[in-house]
Amino acid sequence: xxxxxxxxxxxxxxxxxxxxxxxxxxxxxxxxxxxxxxxxxxxxxxxxxxxxxxxxxxxxxxxxxxxxxxxxxxxxxxxxxxxxxxxxxxxxxxxxxxxxxxxxxxxxxxxxxxxxxxxxxxxxxxxxxxxxxxxxxxxxxxxxxxxxxxxxxxxxxxxxxxxxxxxxxxxxxxxxxxxxxxxxxxxxxxxxxxxxxx
Numbered sequence: 001x002x003x004x005x006x007x008x009x010x011x012x013x014x015x016x017x018x019x020x021x022x023x024x025x026x027x028x029x030x031x032x033x034x035x036x037x038x039x040x041x042x043x044x045x046x047x048x049x050x051x052x053x054x055x056x057x058x059x060x061x062x063x064x065x066x067x068x069x070x071x072x073x074x075x076x077x078x079x080x081x082x083x084x085x086x087x088x089x090x091x092x093x094x095x096x097x098x099x100x101x102x103x104x105x106x107x108x109x110x111x112x113x114x115x116x117x118x119x120x121x122x123x124x125x126x127x128x129x130x131x132x133x134x135x136x137x138x139x140x141x142x143x144x145x146x147x148x149x150x151x152x153x154x155x156x157x158x159x160x161x162x163x164x165x166x167x168x169x170x171x172x173x174x175x176x177x178x179x180x181x182x183x184x185x186x187x188x189x190x191x192x193x194x195x196x197x198x
Contacts, residue, residue, distance in 0.1 A: 022146060024156035027138060028131050032158045033184055034122040119169035119193040121151045124158050125185045132179040132186040139174055148172050148196050154188075169193040 126132045142149040150170035155162040176191045
């Protein structure tokens with residue numbers, strides 16, 4: 001008996017069987033300009049609104065709290081030294097004085113997820129606002145159908161050639177995407193492109 005006769009009956013496999021094959025066609029007829037994200041843009045991407053909570057948590061837990069604890073420890077240690085050994089006395093260094101108290105916090109902080117930095121891709125600027133909005137609408141449709149849309153899909157919609165890696169990064173939600181008027185036309189402003197689970 002052929003193994004193909006034993007098809008999976010799971011809900012997920014039935015859904016995937018009903019999905020049409022992904023076929024992306026260019027929908028833009030006007031001029032398309034691309035610009036690679038620069039260093040400053042990559043840095044700005046780290047501090048997007050969706051990551052503000054992570055950045056704030058990093059600053060508080062990884063920078064401020066350890067600095068405050070070290071300052072308190074230094075005040076107590078120096079105050080005790082002055083009481084015990086006098087103002088001008090220098091206490092000999094002991095193994096206890098070389099303990100790295102910061103190491104205690106490093107173990108806890110190693111479990112903290114890193115701030116996510118998005119995939120660097122080309123910014124798309126179109127000559128027409130309506131075409132830029134059509135691209136976003138089509139990307140929304142792709143997310144509804146396939147639960148994701150890749151950077152490669154965006155490039156296909158506007159007729160830009162990308163790389164194979166562009167298929168591995170994209171979006172599962174583009175509610176924060178917008179069309180922004182710029183000097184050269186209308187830029188499609190996207191959230192960070194993150195790794196896609198396929």
